[in-house]
Amino acid sequence: xxxxxxxxxHKVTEMGQEVTMRCQPILGHNTVFWYRQTMMQGLELLAYFxxxxxxxxxxxxxxxxxxxxxxxxxxxxxxxxxxxRDSAVYFCASGLSPDGxxxxxxxxxxxxxxxxxxx
Amino acid sequence: xxxxxxHNHHVILxxxxxxxxxxxxxxxxxxxxxxxxxxxxxxxxxxxxxxxxDPLVKGIKGFEAEFIKSKFSFNLRKPSVQWSDTAEYxxxxxxxxxxxxxxxxxxxxxxx
Numbered sequence: 001x002x003x004x005x006x007x008x009x010h011k012v013t014e015m016g017q018e019v020t021m022r023c024q025p026i027l028g029h030n031t032v033f034w035y036r037q038t039m040m041q042g043l044e045l046l047a048y049f050x051x052x053x054x055x056x057x058x059x060x061x062x063x064x065x066x067x068x069x070x071x072x073x074x075x076x077x078x079x080x081x082x083x084x085r086d087s088a089v090y091f092c093a094s095g096l097s098p099d100g101x102x103x104x105x106x107x108x109x110x111x112x113x114x115x116x117x118x119x
Numbered sequence: 120x121x122x123x124x125x126h127n128h129h130v131i132l133x134x135x136x137x138x139x140x141x142x143x144x145x146x147x148x149x150x151x152x153x154x155x156x157x158x159x160x161x162x163x164x165x166x167x168x169x170x171x172x173d174p175l176v177k178g179i180k181g182f183e184a185e186f187i188k189s190k191f192s193f194n195l196r197k198p199s200v201q202w203s204d205t206a207e208y209x210x211x212x213x214x215x216x217x218x219x220x221x222x223x224x225x226x227x228x229x230x231x
Contacts, residue, residue: 048218102215102216105168105170107168113162
């Protein structure tokens with residue numbers, strides 16, 4: 001059963017520490033999204049990639065957040081330095097956009113999330 | 120830019136009541152429409168989707184949604200809700216770009 005895999009599932013860290021979250025998209029999917037979910041802000045898009053190229057990271061605080069796709073099977077989201085306000089659930093999602101002009105009815109699938117607490 | 124509006128932020132229903140959650144989107148081209156459900160403590164899962172064809176689509180667990188192009192709407196319905204339907208529901212739109220746009224979500228609480 002194909003699924004998006006995220007690690008770590010839970011992370012508690014101290015303010016100022018670096019946090020790296022990893023995502024393995026479903027094999028064959030060429031589009032990867034990073035979302036952040038909090039009670040106050042709901043679901044926010046941080047960044048997304050197509051064919052490993054970053055298409056939009058305007059939702060991400062540039063001074064401390066960075067997102068990369070070192071290869072087609074791994075996406076990373078890094079926070080350095082972390083702050084208490086970064087506490088949230090971070091979801092990765094992947095999908096297949098066949099030709100870059102939409103998803104043609106394909107669904108995006110979410111991982112189970114990385115629950116981050118910064119104290 | 121595309122956007123998705125979910126007007127109901129919190130809905131509380133008794134079991135067996137009927138449900139309708141509103142979703143409106145702004146986009147002029149061909150759209151794919153989705154409803155996702157997020158049960159407490161879990162990730163988002165697909166409930167149903169519309170791509171083309173019959174504008175009335177049926178999903179899992181007795182949910183259905185109707186695409187009304189003239190109203191730019193894709194409302195979610197269920198004739199009789201159960202306690203296990205308590206969850207957050209997200210409407211999403213994908214157009215001809217590479218982006219998925221999500222609404223702010225509707226929290227549904229079903230009282231036994």
